[in-house]
Amino acid sequence: MNTLVNYGNLFAITLPETILEVVSLIVLVVDLAWLRKSSQASRMASACLLGVAGSAGAIFWLTTHPAALSFASGALVTTPLVAAAQIGILILTALVLLLSVKAEFSRNPGEFVAIVLLATTGMMLVTGARDLLVIFVALELLSLSLYVLTAFAKTSPQSAEAALKYYLFGGMSAAFMLFGFSYLYGLTGTTNLSEMTFLLSGQETLPLVIVAFVLIAAGLGFKVAAVPFHLWTPDTYQGAPAPVTALIASGSKVASFALLVAVTVGFVAPPSSESTGHSLWIVLLLTMAAGSIVLGNLAALVQTSVRRLLAYSAIAHAGYMLLGIAANTPQSGAAVVYYALTYALTTVGAFGVIAVVEHATGSDRLDAFAGLSRRSPLLAGTMLIFLLSLAGIPPLVGFWAKFNLFAAVLRSSGSASWPLAMVILALAASAVSLYYYLQVLKRAYVVKPTQPEPMPVSFLELATLAAIALAVFLLGIFPGMLSGWIPLG
């Protein structure tokens, strides 16, 4: 590694992260110093709105300073794609905070928002990191923040249980990953991904490389909730407070997938160059993808809790995205980021609706959604848009993301035969997925309400959800809107 560290460069690259850090400290100070005596609701509201302001500031900096920089020979980079993912993560965090303004699960709003911002910092660093050490540190910052957030509903036993499961699985897989990293370092003498590509080529059959890849796949597979490292997902999604679940399901996923794209580019030479057979890393990704697609979609069919249903659907979606990562072309990498961002946006919306329904009925079971269209037509309408987008029904953005992703996968094929087979599997499985999304919508639109009175929903929540739904809809009709940001096709 370079001994000469250019601190000016480092500061320029990490300024958005710095903004978040500073704001998270401000949130803590404001909450402790001035709002001690205020009501719980106003403390939460001011903390969340401060957090939103911080995210907005970081977004502003990123959009006004589109620079392709790199620090310490590529330990941290900002490419247009990384910047796009980071802006997306910040928007997602802001939305999650907007949806938590009315949340009542925590008596420590300052700490909650501060840790959310720390987690976001972790996500942004993960997205830009291109060095094994930086990757690990950033991932740990993200993971530790999320463990704490999962346990944040201190009065809820489910929250504690979910956090413990998440932590135990997470700690274990982080250890695996670090072990794998150490082998790679021992083999190549570098921790830098861009140097590793060259050093690893031709050595892919070495037993140690195989061990290292399997260990790293376990660690990253955990982060993206891919089979067989998915076991924490349903429990955590169900037990964590709804805004935290939204954060785990959205920003954290975007960051992890962006990282997987970068890692894959680092581990495997692009398919166009001369390579003998499949790289083991690609085989691992494809195995996880196939398992996730099949298991995620099948297990979701029998869920009665909407949160668990979305957890299994998240596993299935992770499977689709892994296909794009395995294709390993620049187009497919961009397609994965596009997919992850739009999927995350939709999921934040869906968990927003779940939070409202849970608050009103005390349950996230399918039956809690009965008659939603009559209790709150607008809320039901947004849920309709979110779930149909997840199912991949046009003209919603989920369909474009799928189409773009699968087209990129098919185009990458060259001589390999797996892309066609895997796309067929994915599309067949996504035909099944309509069943379980319709299970929720059936409750909302077809089944009569058990309680006729309108569902209480605050204006801010409704406005945020409507804005997300509108974005999902408009991005589906004008998919080119993002093309200056993430190239389609």
Added chain:
Amino acid sequence: MLAFTIYLSFAGALLLAFMPRAWARTARGFALIVALAGLAVALTAFVQAGGQGSMAISDQAWVPSMGIHYTLAADGISRVLVLLTGLAAVAGILFSWNIGDGEADRANEFFAFFLALIGGVYGVFLSVDLFLLFVFYEIAIVPKYFLIAIWGSTRREYAAMKLALYSFAGSAMVLIGLLAAYAQAGSHTMNLHMLAQYPFPIRFQMWVFPLVFTGFAILAGMWPFHTWAPTGHVAAPTAASMLLAGVVMKLGAYGCLRVAMTLFPHGLDPWGFSFLGIGSWRTVFALFAVIGIVYGAAVALVQNDFKFVIGYSSVSHMGLVLLGLLTLTQIGIDGAVLQMFSHGILAGLLFATVGRIVYVRTHTRDLALLSKLQLGKAMPFAATLFVIAGMASMGLPGFSGFIAEVQVLIGAWHAFPWFAIVAGVGIVVGVAYTWRAMQRAFFSDTPALDAQGMAVSVPEYDPVTWPEIAGTILLVGTSLLIGLYPRLLLDVIAPAVQSLPHALLTGGR
């Protein structure tokens, strides 16, 4: 101009979705106006264009980096089917005028889903860009689910889910084929005509063609993938049955012709070997079509639910459409398109009679119960209407069904003589089931008896309402007009069929 059929329907659906719940009557009136406007646009375009070739409507870049354009155009086949859609939409709303009498009917939601479905159907018939076509094709799935699941009857949730999953599975098959073709042709374009120019390898066509054809044919009710159709038709509310049988099944047949056969004509070529006398996908699908004709008719013969009779008859009639397409002759394909139009009108009329005029008054569709009600005397309007619709549907000369079926059979005679004979038998069975249903429902000799076995007088039913009469005139008039002067449509269809890719008109040689 034809593009306004799409925009009007979607704009209407959107407005209805945000309309206050109490405005039920306004909602249906508004929906009728929107549907009439769509019909007016379709009719104007139909009359203006006459027999000319394909007319471009719109061509704008949508996602230029992926070669996807917003391209709409209408050739003769499209214009005929758009006209059919307009007629079915207006008739469907007229025959669901009873929705909106009560506030619990959720009339604004009903008509919003209805118009969204119609908009999707218009879109499919007008799209030239295959991506756009697929988008509209899928847009049509979701409203069907809700129309059946919320406002349906007999096992509605089951039937709605089955229909949605069958449709979605079919469209997944289509999407695989389209994606594969798009990637194979270099990912530059999704334009139907440009893709059709690309020389797809024979091996490629041999697996993609059956995939895409089956995907679309599921929606056309091809045996053995037809099972969604009878359950769906029976469970659906009248307007939705009329649309399902009238236009949604046509989407499938249209996709078979427009996408599967046009893009991959060599998928129809012989395999080079034959198994049990079957030597190509063309024979396989023609066999399925013929089985569907006979099977649908035979099953319709033994149904006790009046609506199931009509549901299975739809499977039978759609078999004729598929058979006509697969003859690969001018006359056969002409006949198939005409049969799509004719069946769309007649199936609508039959479902309206059974599901609206009779069911709303008697609250039963059981033929055994209906036979005791002396409906021939109690409901002369319904009886007369069913006689007319039944006659037309069984292929009586003078109605639209006759000329269509004759053309399909002539085409089939050239292509598959044996299949033509079997299909002819199926049509004869069609006479039998129509006759049986007519006799049992309306002209039974069984006297009406009460619980003690005493004869009761003919019950009084609500009089026929003006929307029912208007819808009847619209549909019967159209069928008669086409039956008496089929050139009205054939002169539009024939040039369009002639300009199909040459491989589709060789008669398989």
